[in-house]
Each structure stands twice: as structure tokens, then as C-alpha cells.
Amino acid sequence: MKMEPSFCTAVFWRGGEKIDLNGQKPDAVRCLSVTGERKVNLSFLRDYPNLEELTLMEKCEGVEVLSELKQLHTLSLWLSAPVSWDNVSLPGLRVLHLRGEKNGDITPLLTSITYLHLEEMRKTEDLAPFLTPATRLQKLYLQSLPAVQELPALDGLPSLYALKLYELHKLNDLSALSHSHLRCFAASLIGDKLSAQALADAVMAIPNLEAAALQLADRSERRYGGIQKAFAAAGKSSLLREEISALTTWLSL
Structure with a gap:
């Protein structure tokens, strides 16, 4: 060992x-x-x-x-x-x-990093300056970013396959996901004003999605039932894999 x-x-x-x-x-x-x-x-x-x-x-x-x-x-x-x-x-x-x-x-x-973790940036709204130069990025962890309302463009990051979000309460625009190269997506305590259907639709729009963890989107898990129904209606229930929300598991993907 x-x-x-x-x-x-x-x-x-x-x-x-x-x-x-x-x-x-x-x-x-x-x-x-x-x-x-x-x-x-x-x-x-x-x-x-x-x-x-x-x-x-x-x-x-x-x-x-x-x-x-x-x-x-x-x-x-x-x-x-x-x-x-x-x-x-x-x-x-x-x-x-x-x-x-x-x-x-x-x-x-x-320019050469493959994993970026941004944390506790209280006033930062635009994340593009952190991502645009990071063309080799494979994993991105966004944590405790209370001013962020929309995800930055991800289409210019061809190697980015895993994204984890934690405490992005004001996030209300996930449209960048539909133009990403992501395969794994995990989110906890995000998008407080987004409905279960809107959250599910945004994640299901990821073209190459293989696994998504959304149970902890709220502390109460209040939206998760609706998310499960939306994935089931789209025939995509198998993509909900909550085990990837654990950081150690996500880092090992």
C-alpha cells in the first residue's frame, strides 16, 4: 500500500x-x-x-x-x-x-493544469477568466461562490469531463452544460430558485452525460423526487448515480 x-x-x-x-x-x-x-x-x-x-x-x-x-x-x-x-x-x-x-x-x-478548484470567492460573478486559459482542464470543482448566477462557457474546454458544484445558491443559468464535453456532473446546494424540472432538463442536456448526482441539490432533498421523475420520463434513470457526489469518489473518476 x-x-x-x-x-x-x-x-x-x-x-x-x-x-x-x-x-x-x-x-x-x-x-x-x-x-x-x-x-x-x-x-x-x-x-x-x-x-x-x-x-x-x-x-x-x-x-x-x-x-x-x-x-x-x-x-x-x-x-x-x-x-x-x-x-x-x-x-x-x-x-x-x-x-x-x-x-x-x-x-x-x-495553462497546464488538469484540475481546478475555486473556493470561497464572495464577489466573483464571472468565472470565464479562470477557465479560458485552462485549455487542458479535465476536472473542475466550484465551491462556495455566492455571486455566481450563470455557468461560464464550457465548450472551449474539450478535455473537461467532470464538474462538481457546491453552494452556488444563486445559480440560475445552466445553459452552458448543453455545449460542454462533460461526462460526469455532481451538484450540492445549488440553484435555489430553479425547479426540479429545469434542473433535470439542464443536466440531461449534457450531450455525453454518463453519470449525474443531484440528490443533494437541497439539504431537504425537496427537488430530488421531481428530478427522478424527469429522468425516468426521458428514459435516463440509469444516469443518476449518487455515489459520485462524494469528493473522494468524484476525484477518482
Whole structure:
């Protein structure tokens, strides 16, 4: 059984720092989380050349050093002060998790990723700037985006086959699904004002749909009976596969 690499932490506060590498030497560390109450100069990451997963939180500077991390494939950002990514090249990056709206213009990071997770962006209405450059995207997870009312165009993402939505309460336009290349769709707590029929119709309009999880569209599951009836009437009941709503299952698709 493959052992999961342990996450090491580097915490910098105004009075000092605490780095916990779980007994490893820096060049053996594969996963690192960096938190800075004060602004952290990331040049110290040169001592961690074999990093594969990196989480950056709060305030950072000197992000150019990331270009030297040739093994880096997963990056999570939750910054409280934007940085410039213009001089950062990460051709090996495959997974990008963005939390909040202060990470700066992350366009340069999008070109090679296959999995994008957008989370807790309170004011963001238009998701197109995140998706248009991500032409290799295969999986997209949209979470806690209270201002989003319509899904962005998905037809320019030929490799995108799995979409998961969580807490998009104001979402009322799912028409982009009908022009997507999706095969798997899961949704929880979305489109509060959409009827069961409208929700079912939008999902059934996905041309190559193989599996859909919609039972948790509401906490009360109030619309699910109607959704089931709509799928049954269209002869598509077999497409309702609720097991894919679990994140671990969805990620393994």
C-alpha cells in the first residue's frame, strides 16, 4: 500500500518562525504548507527542491522561486495580499486550488493544469477568466461562490469531463452544460430558485452525460423526487448515480 506523504508546515509570525518537517531533511520534503502572519520571502524554498505539493497562505513575496521547483504538481493559494505571477513558469503544475480573491492574477498558472478548484470567492460573478486559459482542464470543482448566477462557457474546454458544484445558491443559468464535453456532473446546494424540472432538463442536456448526482441539490432533498421523475420520463434513470457526489469518489473518476 502506497504511503501518503506527510504534510510539513512552515509558520512565520511577527516574532519568529516555526518549521515542522516531521523529522525530514528539507530536500526530502514532498508536501509543505507555508503560513505568514508577516510577509514571507519564499526564497527559502530553494532548500526544498523536491516539493510536489505546496500550500501558500496569508502574505508572501518572491514567488519567482517556484519556477525552480521542478517536481511541483499541486499548488494551493489562499493569500491575503496579491502577488504577481508574471515571472513564474510551472509547466509541471497539474492541480490548482484557489481560495479567496486576493491571490493576484493567476492566469500564468492555468495553462497546464488538469484540475481546478475555486473556493470561497464572495464577489466573483464571472468565472470565464479562470477557465479560458485552462485549455487542458479535465476536472473542475466550484465551491462556495455566492455571486455566481450563470455557468461560464464550457465548450472551449474539450478535455473537461467532470464538474462538481457546491453552494452556488444563486445559480440560475445552466445553459452552458448543453455545449460542454462533460461526462460526469455532481451538484450540492445549488440553484435555489430553479425547479426540479429545469434542473433535470439542464443536466440531461449534457450531450455525453454518463453519470449525474443531484440528490443533494437541497439539504431537504425537496427537488430530488421531481428530478427522478424527469429522468425516468426521458428514459435516463440509469444516469443518476449518487455515489459520485462524494469528493473522494468524484476525484477518482
